Amino acid sequence: MTSLKDSIYADPLGEINAFTFDETVVSVFPDMIQRSVPGYNAIITAIGLLAKRYAQPNSFCYDLGCSLGAATLAMRDQIEAENCRIIAVDNSQSMVSGFKDKLQGLPVSIPIDVQFADIRDISIENASVIVLNFTLQFVPIEDRQSFIRKVYQGLLPNGILILSEKLKSADERQNTLQTDMHHLFKKAKGYSDLEISQKRTALENVLIPETLNQHQQRLHNAGFSSAEIWFQYFNFASIIALK
Ligand SMILES: C[S@@+](CC[C@H](N)C(=O)[O-])C[C@H]1O[C@@H](n2cnc3c(N)ncnc32)[C@H](O)[C@@H]1O
Numbered sequence: 001m002t003s004l005k006d007s008i009y010a011d012p013l014g015e016i017n018a019f020t021f022d023e024t025v026v027s028v029f030p031d032m033i034q035r036s037v038p039g040y041n042a043i044i045t046a047i048g049l050l051a052k053r054y055a056q057p058n059s060f061c062y063d064l065g066c067s068l069g070a071a072t073l074a075m076r077d078q079i080e081a082e083n084c085r086i087i088a089v090d091n092s093q094s095m096v097s098g099f100k101d102k103l104q105g106l107p108v109s110i111p112i113d114v115q116f117a118d119i120r121d122i123s124i125e126n127a128s129v130i131v132l133n134f135t136l137q138f139v140p141i142e143d144r145q146s147f148i149r150k151v152y153q154g155l156l157p158n159g160i161l162i163l164s165e166k167l168k169s170a171d172e173r174q175n176t177l178q179t180d181m182h183h184l185f186k187k188a189k190g191y192s193d194l195e196i197s198q199k200r201t202a203l204e205n206v207l208i209p210e211t212l213n214q215h216q217q218r219l220h221n222a223g224f225s226s227a228e229i230w231f232q233y234f235n236f237a238s239i240i241a242l243k
């Protein structure tokens with residue numbers, strides 16, 4: 001599957017449908033996410049390095065909301081622990097098929113299971129590393145606490161959760177500033193004002209950002225003993241939560 005340039009929102013749309021990870025989005029996804037998420041490549045690289053440090057022998061590493069598997073492949077390239085398996089899950093059939101196609105041409109070092117499922121429905125067990133890279137923001141808010149509790153319970157002692165999210169700020173001026181800077185980032189990456197505004201409309205009520213404090217509270221409520229930001233670029237951040 002070749003990745004095309006994202007021009008989904010380039011022309012004026014009479015009606016803007018809610019954003020979904022359908023075939024059209026999947027065909028441009030690598031380009032879209034790199035030009036939309038500040039620091040995306042740096043986070044993917046770091047997920048690989050964190051997996052190298054935290055993957056335990058005979059354990060599972062989960063990539064939840066794996067899309068086309070960027071985080072899975074970064075982990076696979078770095079993990080040295082014996083007898084690990086990566087479980088990559090997504091509830092977009094187009095993403096799962098795209099990732100499976102991509103894996104066809106790649107050498108198998110660590111086994112990878114690509115599963116079509118809703119991450120709220122799967123069981124999580126024997127996990128040394130769990131990645132939620134810009135996925136939780138799409139899960140309905142009312143389901144997030146019970147889901148994060150399941151993540152915590154599935155982690156082995158000394159396990160790690162890497163949680164990357166678009167954040168909002170409780171301070172209105174900071175929120176406006178960060179949002180404006182994110183839009184400037186997108187413009188610098190070649191998106192027009194029309195593309196930025198139409199995508200923003202499509203993501204309303206679909207991508208629901210929360211504050212850092214809300215995430216930390218939820219992680220602590222679930223049992224995590226520590227949850228700290230290790231990366232932030234404007235309103236996009238990544239948290240390491242330790243069991
Ligand atoms: C922004 S993308 C994630 C990017 C990916 N983790 C990466 O690092 O390239 C969000 C993904 O989460 C998936 N997703 C959203 N809600 C989900 C759910 N409830 N269960 C499974 N996957 C979900 C979407 O289909 C989409 O592929």
Ligand SMILES: O=C(O)C(=O)C[C@]1(C(=O)O)C=C[C@@H](O)C=C1
Binds near residue numbers: 033036134
């Ligand atoms: O907030 C935006 O404008 C985005 O485009 C962000 C975001 C994300 O964080 O997942 C939204 C949808 C696409 O998956 C790529 C990026």
